[in-house]
Each structure stands twice: as structure tokens, then as C-alpha cells.
Amino acid sequence: MSGVPKPLLSEAEYLAQERQADFKSEFYRGEVFAMAGASRRHNLIVGNAVTALNLGLRDSDCQVYPSDMRVKVSATGLVTYPDVSVACGDPEFDDDQNDTLLSPVVLIEVLSKSTESYDRGAKFEQYRHLNSLRHYLLISQDRVHVEHFSLQDDGNWLLRECNEIGGTVELKPLNCKLLVVDLYRKVDLSGAETRSAEP
Secondary structure (H helix, E strand, O other): OOOOOOOOOOHHHHHHHHOOOOOOEEEEOOEEEEOOOOOHHHHHHHHHHHHHHHHHOOOOOEEEEOOOOEEEEOOOOEEEOOOEEEEEOOOOEOOOOOOEEOOOOEEEEEOOOOOHHHHHOHHHHHHOOOOOOOEEEEEOOOOOOEEEEEEOOOOOEEEEEEOOOOOEEEEOOOOEEEEHHHHOOOOOOOOHHHOOOOO
């Protein structure tokens, strides 16, 4: 019956199910939410970001993870898959499987029409409960536009926006600069804003 609510899962049940699943799902307060697939532009930007970060952090103790790495916000119970995660030093994981990260320093989401409001709002609100997090980047896939939120010493988050292909995004104090042109390398943006059906 459609009116019968779905049974809630424990986090352990979710993880056992997720580790065997053919697709990724987000977990929050006992509910499981299937995550949509990504467009070609989305995947290219994610790959570019991973490459740029690996190059920029190659002499550091930081590790870059693509979207198959789960991140758990322990304070709220959210378990999700950011598009890109960066952890430094000795990363903290939820268990000995080392597939659910607790201590990201940088998180990146590539925006899509179906997730943009969530990534900007409720999801970022959850991410801010991560004590390790210092940088949150939102990268548009239909135009050159990067939003960089960085945690300041006073506990507030500062937003810097870049709309120029020749711009840079500086991740302090990681000593890493991302060139916007590298994030959009081989990404065809012609006519992108009119393709409303593309996820």
C-alpha cells in the first residue's frame, strides 16, 4: 500500500546494503535516498578537479578522493557522497573498511539543476558541522562559475566567486591554487544553459 511508510534503517543496515549496491544512496535519519546519475559535463569537471588537486597537493600529506568515497557528518548522521573530497594528515574513517571519511578538509560539489538548491542550502548546513572542513567549492556545469566558501578564524564562512576562465581558487593554508581553466578543461559549455533536461 502506498500509504504505508517505509521502515527506517539503522546506519549499520544502510552501510551493509550500500556496500553491496550497484548504485549510490545517501542516508539521513533512517531514510535512504538514491542519488541520480551525472551528465558528461559533470563527470568531466569532477575528473578535472581531482587531477588539479592531485597535482596541486602532490608534495603535501593530503589525499584526494573522487565521488565513490562516502563522507559522514557524525554530528547530524548524514552519510553522503561529495563529488570530490580531500583529507590531510592521518584521515579519520568511520570503521576499518576505510570507505566512510569523517575528516575532509575540502569538499567539492558540481552543481546540477536537480541538486543545486540542496548543495547550496541544507547540505552545506550539514557539512558545516564537520570540524575538519575548511573549504567548500560549488562548481557550475553550465557556465564558468566557481563559488568558494572558506572558513575564517572567527568561525564565519567567506564566499569568493570566480566567473573568469583565467581566475584562480586558492586553498589556504594547503598551499594549493586551482586554475579555473583547468577545472573546465575539455568541457563544452556552448548552449549548456538551454539544456534544461540534462541532470
